[in-house]
Amino acid sequence: MSDKKGVFEEAEGGTCFLDEINDINLNLQAKLLRVLQEHEVRRVGAPKSIKVDVRVVAASNKELEQLVSKGALREDLYYRLKVVSIYLPPIRERPEDIPSLAEHFLRRYSRDMGKPVTSISNEAMKLLCAYPWPGNVRELENVIDQAIALSRQPMLTPEDLPVEVREGKASGFSRRREQEEEFVFPGTPTMDEVKKRYLVHVLGLTQGNISRAAKILDMDRRSLYRMLVRYKIEPYSMET
Numbered sequence: 001m002s003d004k005k006g007v008f009e010e011a012e013g014g015t016c017f018l019d020e021i022n023d024i025n026l027n028l029q030a031k032l033l034r035v036l037q038e039h040e041v042r043r044v045g046a047p048k049s050i051k052v053d054v055r056v057v058a059a060s061n062k063e064l065e066q067l068v069s070k071g072a073l074r075e076d077l078y079y080r081l082k083v084v085s086i087y088l089p090p091i092r093e094r095p096e097d098i099p100s101l102a103e104h105f106l107r108r109y110s111r112d113m114g115k116p117v118t119s120i121s122n123e124a125m126k127l128l129c130a131y132p133w134p135g136n137v138r139e140l141e142n143v144i145d146q147a148i149a150l151s152r153q154p155m156l157t158p159e160d161l162p163v164e165v166r167e168g169k170a171s172g173f174s175r176r177r178e179q180e181e182e183f184v185f186p187g188t189p190t191m192d193e194v195k196k197r198y199l200v201h202v203l204g205l206t207q208g209n210i211s212r213a214a215k216i217l218d219m220d221r222r223s224l225y226r227m228l229v230r231y232k233i234e235p236y237s238m239e240t
Contacts, residue, residue, distance in 0.1 A: 003043070004043075006041060008035060008041045008052045008054050009041065009050065009052060011052075011054045012052055012053060012054060013053055013054075014054065014055070015054070015055045015056075015057055016054050016055070016056050016057070017059070018032075018056060018057070018058040018059070019059050020059065020060060020061060021059065021060050021064075021081065022060040022061065022062045022064060022067055022072075022073065026074065029073065029074045032077065033074060033076060033077045033080060035052070036056065036077075036080045036081070037080065039051060039052060039053065040052060056081070058081050061136075063228075063229065064078055064081075064082075065078075065229050066229065066232065089211070090133065090136045090137075090208075091133050091136055091137055091140060092132045092133050092136075092208070092209055093209055093210060093211050095129045095130075098125075098128055098129045098140065099120075099125055099128075099129070101137060101140055101141075102125065102128055102140065102144055103120065105140065105141050105144035105145065106118075106119075106120060106144055106148065106156070109144060109145045109148045109149075110148055113148060113149065115148055115151070116154050117148050117151050117153075117154055117155070117156060118154050118155070119154065119155045119156070120155065120156045121155050121157045121158070123157065123158050124156050124157050124158050124160065124161060127158055127161060127165055127166055127168070128140070128143075128161070128165065130168050131164075131165045131168055132168075132208070134208075143161065143162060143165060144156075146162065147161055148160075192231070195227075195231070196231040196233065199213075199217075199227060199228065199231060199233055202216050202217060203233070210224060210225070
């Protein structure tokens, strides 16, 4: 009865952003790979394909190399997507960005809720910058959303923030540090096992902060990431 353009047709001549590319199933991965290779799409039930010229930007919150090794992501799709790679560190590694992000969410949610909350106190901002944010930017967004909903004054104060932010605690870190405090190895571990445990130990000490861990280990971030992939260590798994 009518024709509807799909995402790639709508993005013709522009950019298509695929968020959390790591979550798409293998069947959809095959279809996406075909679009990227042949630059064409076919509407459901259509007799022929349509050419598209679209720039694709894909984002992932997981290490795609590990997903490829586990068979959860097609290797050919991974290399087709990996033309230009940009690593965006979690906000715990760039606390200088937290004030700008917090104020952005403040403006958005105060407008959406129709509440005259226009600023964040210095004390509250210090707490936001000191918290390790295991849930990354989305957790920060949720905290600001919640604080505005509960606030009864035009400025957010520490009392408006969740208790974990006020106390600066994130579950999992302290337990990990306690478990790795002493290096007691049963039997005779291999050197790789010793290295893996030490990497986990340092990541625990730095609360998953890759930059700080690399500095302690006296290596650059790229080399550290290669070691994490080699030993199948996920830095973000320490957050849960």
